Amino acid sequence: xxxxxxxxxxxxxxxxxxxxxxxxxxxxxxxxxxxxxxxxxxxxxxxxxxxxxxxxxxxxxxxxxxxxxxxxxxxxxxxxxxxxxxxxxxxxxxxxxxxx
Amino acid sequence: xxxxxxxxxxxxxxxxxxxxxxxxxxxxxxxxxxxxxxxxxxxxxxxxxxxxxxxxxxxxxxxxxxxxxxxxxxxxxxxxxxxxxxxxxxxxxxxxxxxx
Numbered sequence: 049x050x051x052x053x054x055x056x057x058x059x060x061x062x063x064x065x066x067x068x069x070x071x072x073x074x075x076x077x078x079x080x081x082x083x084x085x086x087x088x089x090x091x092x093x094x095x096x097x098x099x100x101x102x103x104x105x106x107x108x109x110x111x112x113x114x115x116x117x118x119x120x121x122x123x124x125x126x127x128x129x130x131x132x133x134x135x136x137x138x139x140x141x142x143x144x145x146x147x148x
Numbered sequence: 149x150x151x152x153x154x155x156x157x158x159x160x161x162x163x164x165x166x167x168x169x170x171x172x173x174x175x176x177x178x179x180x181x182x183x184x185x186x187x188x189x190x191x192x193x194x195x196x197x198x199x200x201x202x203x204x205x206x207x208x209x210x211x212x213x214x215x216x217x218x219x220x221x222x223x224x225x226x227x228x229x230x231x232x233x234x235x236x237x238x239x240x241x242x243x244x245x246x247x248x
Contacts, residue, residue, distance in 0.1 A: 089200075089203065089204055089209050090204055093197075093200045093204070096196075097193075097197065100189075100193045103189065104189055104190055104193070109189050109215070109216050110215075111213070111214070111215040112214055112215075113211070113212070113213045114211070114212055115209070115210075115211040116209050
């Protein structure tokens with residue numbers, strides 16, 4: 049089955065789930081974003097490395113910006129030009145390891 | 149000796165060196181930037197990991213954005229509110245491993 053684009057209602061429902069705490073829609077674009085802060089660069093890049101391993105395995109990659117202890121992540125699905133279940137899954141994974 | 153801010157002439161000289169090929173000044177800010185592209189995300193993140201190890205050892209960190217195979221790096225030195233020899237050294241290291 050081809051990857052489906054989330055409907056606006058599905059987006060709203062996904063973002064309301066406790067597992068997606070901290071994520072919000074990007075203005076003017078069908079994407080979600082979250083900013084995460086860590087103790088220092090070492091911790092931030094350690095986090096990024098865990099996400100990178102997940103992302104490359106899932107073949108679904110984040111857009112992200114890092115400066116020192118801060119990481120800004122944006123998720124969207126190129127293939128559907130919007131949000132898909134892959135973004136929800138990656139956002140959940142990010143929250144899981146962020147809260148560890 | 150405290151870290152010195154590069155003078156405009158030193159900046160120009162540094163950017164003219166072949167080792168700093170591809171780097172340019174950021175508009176409206178004392179910083180340098182370069183965009184690098186790789187075969188895929190795996191190669192891009194492998195590069196970022198090498199830079200991260202260097203950066204954390206040198207205690208001098210990049211600002212960077214990554215999406216899939218593209219990495220946009222910005223370098224500046226917070227302590228001098230501008231460019232220092234640390235940025236030149238990090239830019240040289242980045243070019244070295246990029247050309248490998």
